[in-house]
Amino acid sequence: MNTMSSTPRTLLKEKLDQLQCHFTWGPQKETIDLDDMVYRLQDSINIAVKYQAASYNQLAFVNCLQGNSEEAIQNLKEAEKILRENHKDAFERNSIITYGNYAWVHYHMGQLAKAQSYLDKLEMICKPLTDGPRYTAMIPEVYGEKGWSLLSYAAPYYEEAKKCFEKALEKDPDNTEWNMGKATVLSRLEAFSGTQENHERNQSVKYLRRVLELDPDDSMAMVLLALKLREFKQKEDAYKLIEQALQKTPDFPYVLRYAAKFYRKEGVLEKSVQLLKKGLEITPNSAFLHDQIAMCYRTKLLELIDNRHSKNPRNPEFKQKTQLFSQCKYHFGKAFKHRPRTSIKSQLDFADICVKNGENSNAKEIYSELLKLEDIRPENLQVICFRAGCFEQYQRRSESNSMSLFKKGLKVEYDSKERKKCYEKLEKWADGKLCKDQCDSTALGVKGLLHQMDGDKSKAIEYFQKALEIDHNNEEYLSALCELRLSIEEH
Structure with missing residues (x-):
């Protein structure tokens, strides 16, 4: 393509990059x-129906990414039709994202004039709403939809989603949808051990x-609040909310799944499985x-594994155990079949079931694939390193592989439970080694790393120097020593 013919496309792309829509949200x-x-x-x-x-x-954005541009246009027509029906007086405010997506899809289809026509529409809509960019307006409707969109992708986007809901609520504090978004993202962030939200785990309760x-009939808020109240030992109120939600919307899958999660955590497994299968x-x-069903079956399986009768092929417990292994693997497998990047927990649980069933090669394959993942939350990388490290330590009896994985988890700078576990594993291993042999260079290097992580630079230097006296040209120790000495000089 020559420069002359590419110029209009390039200029159009510069305008499209200014839009607020799914194609610019990360x-x-x-x-x-x-x-x-x-x-x-x-x-x-x-x-x-609400969303x-x-x-x-x-869906239009995802279809466009998959090369289904015609389907994407149909999706946007449906979105536009629904917005016209639901927001008769405020259609234009609510159509900013849809029109932005239209412009991008037409651009990807090579229909530059149509893409420009949507930019013209956006300019007319946004001009009275903002003093900012020409083609968009940062209003609550835009922030809110961006928040929900980011929340639906994967854990690395939760922090940004939270900021979006906060921006929407600044201008529209009594909006049920944005309050629900803030509550949802807070409850998810509260589950991660290294987040600030985890240390203030009642913030989501306030928003729920x-x-x-604002809406006493919101059954989703009821079940999410029940799960949080259960954490804080307010079980009577939690049970009431669950029953109330199931009465209001007995066939709403999102309510069924969280109610089932509640019953599973309470040990009422049959009720949980019944609701999950209905969903x-x-x-x-x-x-x-599928993930929740697998966890119910796993609870039953772990009880059976400890039963001595389940080890005898002639006993009914043995057959039941075999069935439970199969059911766990089936449902955990279904949970991550289409989401290898995002269903990390289901894959780790699947690998764990394989280990318990003596299928180490299957577990190794899962860990290998998980360790290749990029752009995941730091605590997810740490939990992968820790669990894979334990597998290498106990199932494959590989000290070098396991310690290497624990070190990788420890070096991820994020304060989670798994990072502490990696630290403890390394410390226990190194201390054990040095008790037997004070000249074990690998153990000395590990001790150096641990002191470095603790901020004790002089101790770290001491251990790395000892390790280098034995393993003279070790690049890892030389690099660590150089870094430590430089930081002391700078200080």
């Missing part, structure tokens, strides 16, 4: 599980209660439902 083909997103968005369109337009918008003040009839591809 996640691209390499960082999301596209097949899984399609299943989830189609489920959302079928069952969550249909937003789901069609996001606010949602129920699967409505949304058969739900990774969440």
Whole structure:
């Protein structure tokens, strides 16, 4: 393509990059599980009437990434139709993202004039709404939809999603949808051990209660609040909320899945499985439902494994144990089939079941694939390193591999439970080695690393020097020593 013919396209692309829509919000083909997103968005369109337009918008983006541009245009037409029906007086405010997506899809189809026509529409809509960019307006509707979109991708986007809901709430504090978004993202961040939210784990409760003040019939807020109240030992109130939610919306899959999670955590496994299977009839591809069913079966399996009768092939417990192994593997497998980048926990649980069943080669394959993942939350990388390290230590009896993985987990600068576990594993191993042989260079190097992580530079230098006296040309120790000495000089 010559420079003259590429100029209009280049100029148009510069304008498109200014838009606020799915094509400028970060996640691209390499960082999301596209097949899984399609299943989830189609489920959302079928069952969550409230958010249909937003789901069609996001589905258009995913279809365009997959090369299905015509389908993407149809998705956007559906989104536009729903917005016109639901927001008669405020259609233009609510159409900014849809029109931005239209412009991008037409650009990808090579229809530059059509893309420009949507930019012209956006300029007319946004001019009275903002003093900022020509083609967009940072209003609550835009922040809110961006928040929900980022929340639906994967854990690395949760922090940004939280900021979006906060921006939306600044200008529209009584909006149920944005309060629910803030509550949802807070409850997810509270589950990660290294986050600030984990140390203040009642923030989501405040926002869930606010949602129920604004809309006392919001059954999703009820089940999420029940799960949080259970954490804080307020079980009576939690049970009431679960029962109330199931009475209000007995066939709503999102309520069924969280109610089932509540019953599983309470040990009421039969009730949990019953609700989860009901949910699967409505949304058969739900990774969440399959994962929860597998966890119910795993609880039963762990009880049986400890039963001495289950070891005898002649006893019924042995057959039951075999069935449970099969059911766990089936449902954990279904949970991550279409989402290898995002269902990390399901893959780790699958590997653990394989280990318990003596299938070490299958477990090794899972760990190998997980260790290749990029752009994941730091605590997810740490938990992969820790669990893979334990596998290498106990199943494969490989000291070098296991310690290498624990070191990798420790070096990820994020304060999580798994990082502490990696530290403890390394410390115990190194101390044990040095008790037997004070000249073990690898153990001395590990001690140096641990002191370096603790901020005790002089001790770290001492251990790395001892390690180098034995292993003279070790690049890792030389590099660490150089870094430590430089930091002392700078200080």
